[in-house]
Amino acid sequence: MSVILQTHDLRRRFGRTDALNGVDLTIEEGSVFGLVGPNGAGKTTLVKTLMNIIEPSRGRAEVLGTDSRRLGPAEFQQIGYVSENQEMPEWMTVEYLMKYLEPFYPRWDSARANELLDQFELPRDRQLKHLSRGMRMKAALASSLAYRPKVLVLDEPFSGLDPLVREEFVEGLVDVAGETTMLISSHDLGEIESFATHVGFLDRGQLRFAESLTDLSERFREVEVTVASAPSLPHEWPAHWLRVETSPAVVRFIDSQFDREHTVSAVRRLLGEGAQIDTTAMSLRAIFIALARQARKAA
Secondary structure (H helix, E strand, O other): OOEEEEEEEEEEEEOOEEEEEEEEEEEEOOOEEEEEOOOOOOHHHHHHHHOOOOOOOEEEEEEOOEEHHHOOHHHHOOEEEEEOOOOOOOOOEHHHHHHHHHHHOOOOOHHHHHHHHHHOOOOOOOEHHHOOHHHHHHHHHHHHHOOOOOEEEEEOOOOOOOHHHHHHHHHHHHHHEOOEEEEEEOOOHHHHHHHOOEEEEEEOOEEEEEEEHHHHHHHOEEEEEEOOOOOOOOOOOOOOEEEEEEOOOEEEEEEOOOOHHHHHHHHHHHHOOOOEEEEEEOOHHHHHHHHHHHHHHHO
16 A cells, blocks of 8 residues: 655754654555544644645655645645634635635545535535534544545644534545545544544653554453462562552452453462462553553653
8 A cells, every 4th residue: 555644753842842752754645544542642733734834844754655844736636624723715605615625626526515505405506604513523624535635644634523524524535535645633432432543642742652543442451360368479470561550359450451361370370279360351541541541640
């Protein structure tokens, strides 16, 4: 598969603050990549750097094989961008917006544009300034999908949307998954988990990991160990055991490098051969909270 989005040692500094600190990221064609992280992690800065809204202080970002600082009409005709704070020509009606954009995109599909307006139940004759937030976001998405972009970049697209609008928005994204590579920066972990293929965790300007959602789900487990008698606890736990909690009869932790054979072996060695071990799979939200707390603790 070809690489659609890529960064190399990407850095962006604002005054004395490193918003991005050496980010290396690769997103391959056909992926739906969810970018998650706490507030202030640098997610929006990364998105804006990729879109050439801001320039990197150091390093390089590439979109469709082109340096982000050199993106021009040929590239933007293949890129869709939707942001929670996106500015739109509020005096235009929904239908006028679509007609206005059509000449700028050689791949514009008029039939598809009409289907999107119907699918999102957008009022064609209403001015954008009179749309609700949810309707505005759907109008922005429809205008980006009508020309069948090769890559779609979304920055906090679900913020402030009610559940029904959010569901309709996600359905629109699912419809183009596979034909369009997506990068979605979002706090809405439930929505990300429902259709993302890959996920990356950004914290204090550094990309802690980027991998398939399947691999991430397989390597994180909540582990509960029940012992017959209080064991002699070790002075140090394995570094990949997070949030270790102990009581006289139970030890609980999150294993961030779960492998059943290795995990069981480590538990037996540290807590005794008679220990009963139960493991539970974790949601993306639970994984995110565990990582965010660990990052705050290490700060």
